[in-house]
Amino acid sequence: MLHSILVTGLVNGAIYALLALGFSLVFGVARIVNIAYAGLYMLASYAVYLLLQVVGLPAPLAVALAVAAVVVLGLAVYRVVIEPVREHESAVLISTIALTLVFQELVLAAFGGHFLGNPVWVDGITSVLGVTVTHQQVLSLLVSAAALGLLWLLLTRTRLGVAIRATANDREVANLMGMNVRRVEMWSAALSAALAGLAGAVVAPLTVIDPLMWQGPLVNILAIVVVGGLGSLRGSLLAAFLIGYVEAATVFLLPGGSYLKGAVALTIMVAVLLLRPEGLFGVAFEEER
Amino acid sequence: MPSRHTAASALALAAALLFTPAVPLAQAKAEPVKIGIVGPMAFIQGEDAWNGASLAADELNAAGGIQVGAAKRPIQLVKVDTNEIMNIADAANALERAITRDKIDFAVGGFRSEAALAMQEVAVDNKKIFVVTGASLDKMSDNVVKDYERYKYWFRILPPRSSDLVKASYAMLGAITAQVKAELGVPVVKVAVLAEKAAWTEGFVKAAQANIPKMGMELVGVFQPSATATDVGPDLTAIQATGAHLVFTAVSGPMGVALGRQAGEMRLPAIVFGINVEAQKEGFWKATGGKANHVSTLNFYADVESTPKTMPFVEAFRKKFGRLPTYTAASYDAVKILATAATAAGSLDGDKVVPFLEKTDTVGTSSRITFDKGHDVTFGPGNTVPLGVQWQDGALVAFFPNGWQGITFKGVKPFVVPPQMKKK
Numbered sequence: 001m002l003h004s005i006l007v008t009g010l011v012n013g014a015i016y017a018l019l020a021l022g023f024s025l026v027f028g029v030a031r032i033v034n035i036a037y038a039g040l041y042m043l044a045s046y047a048v049y050l051l052l053q054v055v056g057l058p059a060p061l062a063v064a065l066a067v068a069a070v071v072v073l074g075l076a077v078y079r080v081v082i083e084p085v086r087e088h089e090s091a092v093l094i095s096t097i098a099l100t101l102v103f104q105e106l107v108l109a110a111f112g113g114h115f116l117g118n119p120v121w122v123d124g125i126t127s128v129l130g131v132t133v134t135h136q137q138v139l140s141l142l143v144s145a146a147a148l149g150l151l152w153l154l155l156t157r158t159r160l161g162v163a164i165r166a167t168a169n170d171r172e173v174a175n176l177m178g179m180n181v182r183r184v185e186m187w188s189a190a191l192s193a194a195l196a197g198l199a200g201a202v203v204a205p206l207t208v209i210d211p212l213m214w215q216g217p218l219v220n221i222l223a224i225v226v227v228g229g230l231g232s233l234r235g236s237l238l239a240a241f242l243i244g245y246v247e248a249a250t251v252f253l254l255p256g257g258s259y260l261k262g263a264v265a266l267t268i269m270v271a272v273l274l275l276r277p278e279g280l281f282g283v284a285f286e287e288e289r
Numbered sequence: 290m291p292s293r294h295t296a297a298s299a300l301a302l303a304a305a306l307l308f309t310p311a312v313p314l315a316q317a318k319a320e321p322v323k324i325g326i327v328g329p330m331a332f333i334q335g336e337d338a339w340n341g342a343s344l345a346a347d348e349l350n351a352a353g354g355i356q357v358g359a360a361k362r363p364i365q366l367v368k369v370d371t372n373e374i375m376n377i378a379d380a381a382n383a384l385e386r387a388i389t390r391d392k393i394d395f396a397v398g399g400f401r402s403e404a405a406l407a408m409q410e411v412a413v414d415n416k417k418i419f420v421v422t423g424a425s426l427d428k429m430s431d432n433v434v435k436d437y438e439r440y441k442y443w444f445r446i447l448p449p450r451s452s453d454l455v456k457a458s459y460a461m462l463g464a465i466t467a468q469v470k471a472e473l474g475v476p477v478v479k480v481a482v483l484a485e486k487a488a489w490t491e492g493f494v495k496a497a498q499a500n501i502p503k504m505g506m507e508l509v510g511v512f513q514p515s516a517t518a519t520d521v522g523p524d525l526t527a528i529q530a531t532g533a534h535l536v537f538t539a540v541s542g543p544m545g546v547a548l549g550r551q552a553g554e555m556r557l558p559a560i561v562f563g564i565n566v567e568a569q570k571e572g573f574w575k576a577t578g579g580k581a582n583h584v585s586t587l588n589f590y591a592d593v594e595s596t597p598k599t600m601p602f603v604e605a606f607r608k609k610f611g612r613l614p615t616y617t618a619a620s621y622d623a624v625k626i627l628a629t630a631a632t633a634a635g636s637l638d639g640d641k642v643v644p645f646l647e648k649t650d651t652v653g654t655s656s657r658i659t660f661d662k663g664h665d666v667t668f669g670p671g672n673t674v675p676l677g678v679q680w681q682d683g684a685l686v687a688f689f690p691n692g693w694q695g696i697t698f699k700g701v702k703p704f705v706v707p708p709q710m711k712k713k
Contacts, residue, residue, distance in 0.1 A: 001530065004526050004527065004530055007526075008522070008523045008526055011522075012523070053575075108331050108375075109331075112331050112332065112333075112336075113329065113331040113332035113333075113374055113375070114332065114333060114572060114576075115543045115545075115546045115567060115576055116576055117546055117550060117575070117576040117577055117578050118578065119578035119579070120554065120578055120580075123554075125554070125555055125556055131526060132526065132529060132555045132556070133555075134551075134554045134555055136554065137522070205578070206520065206522075207519045207520055207547065208519040208543040208544075208546045208547050208550075208576070210519075210543055211375075212375065212517065213519060215517075216517065216518075216519065247523070248523050251512075251523040251524055251527055252523070252527050252530075255510050255511065255512045255513075255524070255527055256510075256511045256512070256513050257513065258512055258513055258514045258515075258523070258524055259485075259486035259513050259514050259515040259516075259518070261515075262515065
């Protein structure tokens with residue numbers, strides 16, 4: 001059973017990390033809780049479905065186009081919906097929730113409520129520590145690892161990355177130091193949307209595509225970024241694996257209660273908020289500001 | 290000047306001209322019988338409730354409509370989108386609006402048990418007959434038994450109540466396990482239960498815990514993911530670790546697609562059988578990326594002759610809508626029996642129609658339709674017998690009943706044990 005939990009938790013955690021990092025990135029840089037991020041994840045899954053199964057494009061091209069479309073939409077959302085109200089946190093929260101519901105209803109109108117699925121990109125299974133893992137899961141894990149690696153390189157080895165981190169650290173000082181904070185935030189929004197799109201594209205063959213598919217991941221994302229520390233990419237990464245393992249352990253140790261795995265993740269979030277409000281790796285924002 | 294005779298002739302002609310179209314005009318002005326088709330219209334369950342009813346309405350209207358008293362009245366279907374899959378609370382409001390604003394005479398449909406239960410209250414509050422064609426919760430028919438005067442307006446023709454579905458599942462389970470024992474030489478079949486956490490599966494899980502050991506099988510675990518789960522990979526990995534030969538399912542939501550896909554992808558060495566609403570649809574194969582080979586489920590429509598009316602209905606449905614009907618298309622039968630009962634009662638008044646509806650004894654598209662004291666379709670041999678169907682290389686093939694209690698439907702084929710089990 002331990003092997004099963006280790007392997008399943010690893011697969012879950014990698015996908016959750018891909019999902020959560022984009023959300024955490026935009027929060028870290030711009031202090032924006034962008035719920036529409038989950039909507040972009042859903043739209044990317046539908047875009048891949050449309051391009052792959054209706055238009056008939058090859059999978060890599062379908063994924064590239066879907067991610068590009070989501071990036072453009074993510075930037076538009078940032079400019080049109082978020083930026084005008086960005087100084088009012090509750091307004092950002094409410095408007096992005098509303099926008100996600102609009103996305104949901106548009107998808108419902110366009111595709112109906114049918115549960116759809118994308119074919120796997122790579123077929124087959126392999127055994128890891130005696131646990132069956134599909135090649136699609138391995139591919140998803142590798143894509144997640146590659147995306148996270150590239151993100152890390154970008155943040156640590158490029159001028160843009162330095163600017164993003166500086167802005168995340170202290171927006172006002174970064175501005176005073178001559179950085180174009182607004183442009184940095186736009187880049188962060190684009191990167192965030194790209195990660196949401198990539199997550200949607202990669203996860204699509206592993207899950208069911210339907211207009212409500214954004215809700216479950218959103219709960220996990222919120223739990224992960226709060227546990228990890230809002231805005232802390234390192235914290236989000238570790239929290240993603242923590243939540244992934246906790247969920248796996250819930251299913252294996254409490255099979256009759258596997259429906260509780262989401263609740264367990266939220267309970268951990270509440271416990272962390274009570275014991276360490278800034279999260280495991282976060283900073284106290286008010287003090288920071 | 291015209292003569293008096295000529296004037297009289299002209300008047301007679303005018304009267305005749307005025308009188309001649311009087312009958313068609315009267316027919317054209319006949320108040321329609323409004324039947325509200327209630328369901329989640331953005332989803333296939335709602336679509337098929339509408340599609341089935343529209344086929345019935347077209348047939349009845351082509352024959353001149355429903356005879357109610359002295360008048361022959363056309364049927365007008367009213368689409369009532371309950372949105373119950375997205376938001377259960379919307380369902381009761383939608384039905385209330387259809388009754389009070391659209392002035393429907395009858396309601397047909399419903400899918401999610403929780404929503405149908407709420408709509409039952411709205412219907413009986415307004416003394417409107419509500420024929421369910423999609424939800425199985427026992428409590429709805431229990432209400433009729435416990436408080437007949439209040440709940441007598443409620444009927445159900447498909448699916449049978451949950452407890453009857455469980456009985457049917459066990460009949461199929463017995464047939465499948467006998468085949469597993471014979472083909473694989475397994476002395477004791479190990480069964481894992483995978484049931485979504487929902488009101489309608491509570492009885493299923495309790496029955497499984499009580500009955501599976503009594504049937505000489507070993508219950509190796511009960512797994513209950515959320516009803517909205519879209520990933521059952523961890524659950525299936527855990528089930529595989531138990532060495533289960535059979536995964537006994539009760540799922541109605543998106544998990545059904547995830548189950549078919551993930552069980553196929555990981556080549557789960559076990560039979561997946563039970564109730565899987567998504568697997569009843571022709572779109573299931575594509576939704577699972579073609580990975581759901583040998584997944585099986587209880588169902589009500591397939592290319593077999595459950596009754597003499599099944600294949601003509603299935604073919605007409607397929608011709609018009611391009612696919613196999615799902616069970617909510619039993620709205621076809623609901624509209625037909627409502628028409629018969631209204632004609633017999635000579636009224637659309639719920640109190641007057643109920644006694645005639647209770648006396649229904651007709652051959653429907655999936656079974657003979659009679660009602661028990663809870664206004665549920667009567668279950669069992671000679672009445673409603675569900676089908677067992679299995680996905681075999683992209684085709685939905687019926688395998689049950691095949692000799693069960695002496696019943697074999699024309700067109701059933703053998704159940705196939707997944708080949709990966711033989712390498713176990």
